[in-house]
Amino acid sequence: MSLKNALRAVTALTLITATTGAFAETITIATVNNGDMIRMQGYTDDFTAKTGHEVEWVTLEENVLRQRVTTDITTKGGQFDIMTIGMYETPIWGANGWLVPLNDLSEEYDVNDILPAMRGGLSHDGTLFAAPFYGESSMVMYRTDLMEKAGLEMPEAPTWQFIREAAAAMDDPENDINGICLRGKPGWGEGGAFITVTGNSFGARWFDEDWNAQFDQPEWKEALEFYVSLMNDYGPEGYATNGFNENLSLFQQGKCGMWIDATVAASFVTNPDDSTVADSVGFALAPNNEGVDKRSNWLWAWALAIPAGTQKEEAAKAFIEWATSKEYIELVAAKEGWANVPPGARTSLYENPEYQKVPFAKMTLDSINAADPTDPTVKPVPYVGIQFVAIPEFAGIATEVSQEFSAVYAGQQSIDEALEKAQALTNDAMEAAGYR
Amino acid sequence: MARATTTRRKIITTVAAWSIGLLIFFPILWTILTSFKTEAQAINDPPLFFFFDWTLENYAVVQERSDYMRFLWNSVILAGGSTLLGILVAIPAAWSMAFVPSKRTKDILLWMLSTKMLPAVGVLYPISLLFVQFNLLDTHIGLIVVLMLINLPIIVWMLYTYFKEIPGEILEAARMDGATLKEEILYILTPMAIPGIASTVLLNFILAWNEAFWTLNLTAAKAAPLTAFIASYSSPEGLFFAKLSAASTMAIAPILILGWFSQKQLVRGLTFGAVK
Numbered sequence: 001m002s003l004k005n006a007l008r009a010v011t012a013l014t015l016i017t018a019t020t021g022a023f024a025e026t027i028t029i030a031t032v033n034n035g036d037m038i039r040m041q042g043y044t045d046d047f048t049a050k051t052g053h054e055v056e057w058v059t060l061e062e063n064v065l066r067q068r069v070t071t072d073i074t075t076k077g078g079q080f081d082i083m084t085i086g087m088y089e090t091p092i093w094g095a096n097g098w099l100v101p102l103n104d105l106s107e108e109y110d111v112n113d114i115l116p117a118m119r120g121g122l123s124h125d126g127t128l129f130a131a132p133f134y135g136e137s138s139m140v141m142y143r144t145d146l147m148e149k150a151g152l153e154m155p156e157a158p159t160w161q162f163i164r165e166a167a168a169a170m171d172d173p174e175n176d177i178n179g180i181c182l183r184g185k186p187g188w189g190e191g192g193a194f195i196t197v198t199g200n201s202f203g204a205r206w207f208d209e210d211w212n213a214q215f216d217q218p219e220w221k222e223a224l225e226f227y228v229s230l231m232n233d234y235g236p237e238g239y240a241t242n243g244f245n246e247n248l249s250l251f252q253q254g255k256c257g258m259w260i261d262a263t264v265a266a267s268f269v270t271n272p273d274d275s276t277v278a279d280s281v282g283f284a285l286a287p288n289n290e291g292v293d294k295r296s297n298w299l300w301a302w303a304l305a306i307p308a309g310t311q312k313e314e315a316a317k318a319f320i321e322w323a324t325s326k327e328y329i330e331l332v333a334a335k336e337g338w339a340n341v342p343p344g345a346r347t348s349l350y351e352n353p354e355y356q357k358v359p360f361a362k363m364t365l366d367s368i369n370a371a372d373p374t375d376p377t378v379k380p381v382p383y384v385g386i387q388f389v390a391i392p393e394f395a396g397i398a399t400e401v402s403q404e405f406s407a408v409y410a411g412q413q414s415i416d417e418a419l420e421k422a423q424a425l426t427n428d429a430m431e432a433a434g435y436r
Numbered sequence: 437m438a439r440a441t442t443t444r445r446k447i448i449t450t451v452a453a454w455s456i457g458l459l460i461f462f463p464i465l466w467t468i469l470t471s472f473k474t475e476a477q478a479i480n481d482p483p484l485f486f487f488f489d490w491t492l493e494n495y496a497v498v499q500e501r502s503d504y505m506r507f508l509w510n511s512v513i514l515a516g517g518s519t520l521l522g523i524l525v526a527i528p529a530a531w532s533m534a535f536v537p538s539k540r541t542k543d544i545l546l547w548m549l550s551t552k553m554l555p556a557v558g559v560l561y562p563i564s565l566l567f568v569q570f571n572l573l574d575t576h577i578g579l580i581v582v583l584m585l586i587n588l589p590i591i592v593w594m595l596y597t598y599f600k601e602i603p604g605e606i607l608e609a610a611r612m613d614g615a616t617l618k619e620e621i622l623y624i625l626t627p628m629a630i631p632g633i634a635s636t637v638l639l640n641f642i643l644a645w646n647e648a649f650w651t652l653n654l655t656a657a658k659a660a661p662l663t664a665f666i667a668s669y670s671s672p673e674g675l676f677f678a679k680l681s682a683a684s685t686m687a688i689a690p691i692l693i694l695g696w697f698s699q700k701q702l703v704r705g706l707t708f709g710a711v712k
Binding site: 067068071252 | 474475
């Protein structure tokens, strides 16, 4: 072969490679062990068949995942091409330039179909940095049979006062039934999240406009007093250490009249394989304190993001488009039924007449729509976020504050003592971080 | 009278030993039992002991979802590799400390042990940066070195204690007969310290097998051992206790079997230095 022919061959090969896109790649995805995520792993073959790219999964416990991806991203480790992150990290990491902006997703993907609340929470300065795989709010789940027996009817939008009345009516210690089960476990994402949204519904806030802690204000005291008295009177023993999983277990065994928690729990408590009360669960919006125009529902999404610096950006984007697409939802619905599709991410899902038949679909959407991360409580705040404050320091501060509150639930200190400590430690941390 | 006292004492100590043993073993037994339950049975209150419908479903699910053999193989390579490397480094170090001590030997030994008191997370960033710099993330060799370094103080300490029991005169005699340093360590010291070395190897293998901080933080898909395999079944939103228990049982089974078969050597080795 002459030199000329060889050159021609090389040019042709280069052109073919350029026009057909990159070679098939293997991308590594870090994720959590939640039901929807595990289901997605089972459908990876569909993605590979469509794009040719292979996927390697690294499944980790939530807190380990946070630590791993933070280390990886800050040291530019490059071990992951896609990370599963939440609504708390996304705007902070996006602002730091740690994530690849998702502003060039294809037209078929229909980015405008993502629920506005989710899109807003996963963006920074109007740029989307993570695509929601599934979203959640919180709502009341209650036992319809016990409610009927008590002669009460759950309104669609109850107040805390009604919740207390219903808890009193359903509480039946002799039959091992607690009127209500709520989170009390320390941790910013566990009991910390729950008491923060309860605070919102009493008009409390974490900070004023100048980043001063607000635990010395009467709203926080009122919220804590209500929660502690409700749980001491009608809650389960040792509620100070109960988180999502502990309450799920209690509710599934028929030991709770009501449970206020993540909307994603609806599919667990109505699943007859795991739940003894599957056919008698009703749903209502998360409550508010009488006269306060804010409800205690949060907003959260598990979303897929691409760390800046990945060598496989195109393949990673292709995966995100596949996993968070309308087609993926249809794929899961066809194989496993509409109740098992990832909820809370796309508007079109809630417009689908088939999905509207799912008992918790409407309440999930209403709860998500009722949550506004830019206006979480009654008074103005300098932060974004409902059950969290979207600043890097929050996780550490809120974990400490929730530990002080859990000590109250366990009877180890008074509400006043806990609020005083929370006020001091929050102000100290904010001062050290340069906010005040 | 004396015989009665001895018999009673024997019974009491036997009962006490069994009770403590069962108490320590109970969490493992509970994990194994839970792995054969359904998710609903796993959270049943009151807890179910033996009378439930035993199922192998969790093992089937775990087997289907994860490549167990790959994790197992990685665990064997990491635990085995770090132990071997550790022994190769520690034998000469312990030899010098035991037989040709300097004024500072005691201080060095204490200093080595003090590194074990540093919380691992304190050096997470420096180690991660070094791993990024040298392209060691998610590789066997990187983790073997880290695991070896973590356990080295314990290996050196254990070997040092065993070597101290060996009379220096024997080594001196070998030297007078013309043995080189290499021959002295290989053919005289090592065979005499075999029980000690064996128990050190076993203990270090178990420590490396169970190490969870670095193996979780420095691996992803390729070099992840069984600790990462277990962690992948822990969930904050959803009850997967039965599956988590099945994964845990599969992860601890090899080391449990190894420990069972080698318990005699392990106990002998561990008490070799302390009790003559």
